[in-house]
Amino acid sequence: MQHFPIFMAVAGRRIVVSGGGDAALAKLRLLFKTEARLTVFAADPAPEIRAWADQGRLRLVTRAMEPGDATCAVLFYAADEDAAEDARSSAIARADGALVNVVDNLEDSEFITPAIVDRDPVTVAIGTEGAAPVLARAIKADLEERLPASLGPLARIGKGFRKLAEALPFGRARRDFWSDYYFNAGPRAIADGPDAVRPALDDLLARHLARESRPGHVAFVGSGPGDPDLLTLKARKALDTADVVIYDRLVTPEILELARREATMIDVGKEAFGPSTPQATIDALIVEHAQKGAQVVRLKSGDPTVFGRLDEEIEACEAAGVTWHIVPGITAASAAVASIGQSLTRRGRNSSVRFLTGHDMKGFADHDWAVLARPGEVAAIYMGKKAARFVQGRLIMHGADRATPVTVVANASRADQRVLDTTLDALPADLANAGLDGPALTFIGLAPRAAALAMAEIPHDARKEFA
Numbered sequence: 308m309q310h311f312p313i314f315m316a317v318a319g320r321r322i323v324v325s326g327g328g329d330a331a332l333a334k335l336r337l338l339f340k341t342e343a344r345l346t347v348f349a350a351d352p353a354p355e356i357r358a359w360a361d362q363g364r365l366r367l368v369t370r371a372m373e374p375g376d377a378t379c380a381v382l383f384y385a386a387d388e389d390a391a392e393d394a395r396s397s398a399i400a401r402a403d404g405a406l407v408n409v410v411d412n413l414e415d416s417e418f419i420t421p422a423i424v425d426r427d428p429v430t431v432a433i434g435t436e437g438a439a440p441v442l443a444r445a446i447k448a449d450l451e452e453r454l455p456a457s458l459g460p461l462a463r464i465g466k467g468f469r470k471l472a473e474a475l476p477f478g479r480a481r482r483d484f485w486s487d488y489y490f491n492a493g494p495r496a497i498a499d500g501p502d503a504v505r506p507a508l509d510d511l512l513a514r515h516l517a518r519e520s521r522p523g524h525v526a527f528v529g530s531g532p533g534d535p536d537l538l539t540l541k542a543r544k545a546l547d548t549a550d551v552v553i554y555d556r557l558v559t560p561e562i563l564e565l566a567r568r569e570a571t572m573i574d575v576g577k578e579a580f581g582p583s584t585p586q587a588t589i590d591a592l593i594v595e596h597a598q599k600g601a602q603v604v605r606l607k608s609g610d611p612t613v614f615g616r617l618d619e620e621i622e623a624c625e626a627a628g629v630t631w632h633i634v635p636g637i638t639a640a641s642a643a644v645a646s647i648g649q650s651l652t653r654r655g656r657n658s659s660v661r662f663l664t665g666h667d668m669k670g671f672a673d674h675d676w677a678v679l680a681r682p683g684e685v686a687a688i689y690m691g692k693k694a695a696r697f698v699q700g701r702l703i704m705h706g707a708d709r710a711t712p713v714t715v716v717a718n719a720s721r722a723d724q725r726v727l728d729t730t731l732d733a734l735p736a737d738l739a740n741a742g743l744d745g746p747a748l749t750f751i752g753l754a755p756r757a758a759a760l761a762m763a764e765i766p767h768d769a770r771k772e773f774a
Contacts, residue, residue: 308436309436310419310434310436312421312434314430315381315382317341317342318341318342319342319344320343320344320379320380320381321343321344321346321377321379321380321381322338322343322344322345322381322382322384323345323346323347323348323376323377323382323384323400323405324345324346324347324383324384325347325348325349325371325372325383325386325387325392325393325396325397325400326347326349326385326387326388326410327349327350327351327352327353327356328386328387328388329353330386330387330388330411331347331349331352331353331356331386332353332355333386334384334410334420335347335356335359335365337420339364340423340425340427343381343382344366345365345366346365346366346367346376346380347360347365347366347367348368348370348371348372348376349367349368349369350369350371352367352369371392371396372395372396372399373399374399374403376399376400376403377399377400377405378403379404380400380403380404380405381405381406382406382408382418383396383397383400383403383405383406383407383408384408384410385397385400385407385408385409385410385412386410388410390412393409393412393415394409394415397409397415401417406418413436413437419434419436419437421433421434421443422434422440422446424447424450424451424454426454426456426458426459426462427459427463428459428462428463429458429459429462431454433446433447433450455494457494460497460501460504461488461489461493461494461497461504464493464501464504464505464508465485465488465489465508468512471512472484472485474512474516475512475515475516476520479521479600479601479602480515480520483515484511484515487511487515488511492507492508492510492511493507493508495507496508520600521600521602522630523596523597523598523599523602523603524597524602524603524630524631524632525593525597525603525604525624525629525630525632526545526549526602526603526604526605526631526632526633526634527605527607527611527615527617527631527633528542528545528605528606528607528634528636529542529607529609529611529615529634529635529636529637529638530542530554530558530559530562530606530607530608530609530636531562531609531720532608532609532637532638532639532641532642532643532719532720533557533559533561533608533718533719534561534642534720535559535561535564535565537637537642538562538565538636539635539636539637541634542634542636545634546562546566546604546606547565547566548567548602549566549567549570549602549603549604550570550571550596550602551570551571551573551596551602551603551604552566552570552571552573552603552604552606553575553589553592553593553596553604553605553606554572554575554576554606554607555575555606555607555608556574556576556608557608557746558606562606566604571601573592575588575592586616586619589620590623591623593620593623594624594627597624597627597629598627598629605620607636608636608639608746609636609637610635610636610637610638611633611635612633612635613638613640613662614662614664614689614690617633639689639719639746639748640687640689640748642720643716643719643720643748643750644687644716644748644750646716646719646726647726647750647753647754647755647756648755648756649714649750649753649754649755649756651687652685656685657683657684657685660685660686660687661674661679661684661685661686661687662686662689663686663687663691664688664689664690664691665688665689665690665691665692665693665694665697665698665749674701676704676705677705677706679702679705679707679751680702680703680705680706680707681706682708683752684751684752685751685753686750686751687748687749687750688748688749688751689746689748690746691747691748691749692715692738692743692747692749695734695735695738695749696734696735698749699731699732699734699735702731703731707731708731709730709732710731710732711731711751711752712728712729712730712753712754713729713730713731713734713749713751713753713754714727714728714749714753714754714755715727715738715741715743715747715748715749715750716747716748717743717744717747718744718745718746718747719746719748723744723745725741725743727741727743728754731751734749
């Protein structure tokens with residue numbers, strides 16, 4: 308992020324524009340939405356600018372900028388439509404202490420003006436770092452359609468009610484009240500006219516003050532394999548309302564970004580064959596926060612019901628009398644097999660598939676390797692990179708064909724996804740040579756389709772264009 312988005316207080320402060328043509332007109336139409344004091348310097352201003360000056364909407368000085376003209380200005384726009392004059396006027400403004408924007412010149416600008424959706428006092432700003440103004444306008448058009456005109460009046464009335472709403476406890480109680488206002492009581496009341504909104508607010512506050520505090524609750528949420536586009540709608544809603552998010556090591560930063568900024572984020576990552584947070588500590592954290600009344604999201608990579616030690620955490624909640632529910636996610640095997648263009652089951656080949664984990668070697672050794680070694684069988688092995696030679700030995704010992712296809716998919720669905728196409732005979736050597744980083748799925752009995760293997764070589768962002 309090269310430009311940090313902020314909302315600047317400009318009411319009663321100076322904003323200066325140099326230029327009197329189309330570029331200046333475009334900026335002035337936007338600046339009229341503010342309560343700033345506008346000054347325009349232009350030797351030959353457009354008729355509209357003269358008319359606005361006559362109406363008292365701005366101060367017009369019919370000459371070029373001179374040193375001192377931007378003194379006390381908070382913002383300055385160089386809109387001269389001439390590179391040399393833009394450079395001269397912006398240098399004067401900088402010397403006078405104003406932040407400078409040179410129209411259509413990102414490199415020489417100290418700030419940029421985003422596309423704006425105006426539902427005063429609700430303002431949505433859309434920026435693309437100057438890289439894609441067409442995209443910003445498209446997003447603006449979409450939001451204009453989605454946000455009702457009544458949103459502005461509702462926000463203005465709600466703003467005046469904020470002090471009274473402070474009678475509610477800070478945190479979730481207030482959020483629940485305002486959510487109820489903006490999405491239920493407010494829109495219903497404003498349909499009867501603005502005068503109906505304030506009585507509706509008073510009634511809503513009385514009901515929320517009389518309401519008992521919501522008890523803590525735990526949502527066991529699957530974050531999927533890593534691509535935020537594969538997160539379920541229910542998972543996104545859970546993250547949006549969570550007070551506390553307790554997350555695993557493999558949950559991607561892009562998904563953690565979807566949690567509320569005010570949420571408490573707790574990393575309890577576990578690393579295979581490495582440092583980890585004890586399960587008892589995780590159980591205690593979940594219970595502790597829920598018993599304090601928090602809405603807790605226990606965020607697990609993939610699907611929480613697949614090799615996620617879910618039962619232990621549920622049992623800890625039940626022993627403490629904490630309520631819970633499960634939000635399933637896309638398990639890594641589904642995302643990985645999709646990336647190689649295959650299916651986990653196929654009529655005439657295999658009617659079942661086995662999910663194994665290579666993390667617990669003691670339990671790993673107890674699988675029915677004789678069945679897995681039969682032709683046509685398919686197995687998906689989670690966390691199996693370190694167990695590759697063990698898997699190879701067990702299967703060959705039980706009669707598996709050394710030419711059995713094996714596919715290893717690392718970082719399934721993520722920007723750094725990699726696919727290794729090999730055989731059972733070459734698996735340990737090829738895996739060692741590939742140097743795959745991150746979590747990997749090993750598929751015994753599946754080879755990538757040729758088209759899918761070619762697609763896997765396309766960068767992740769470009770690949771989405773084909774979706």
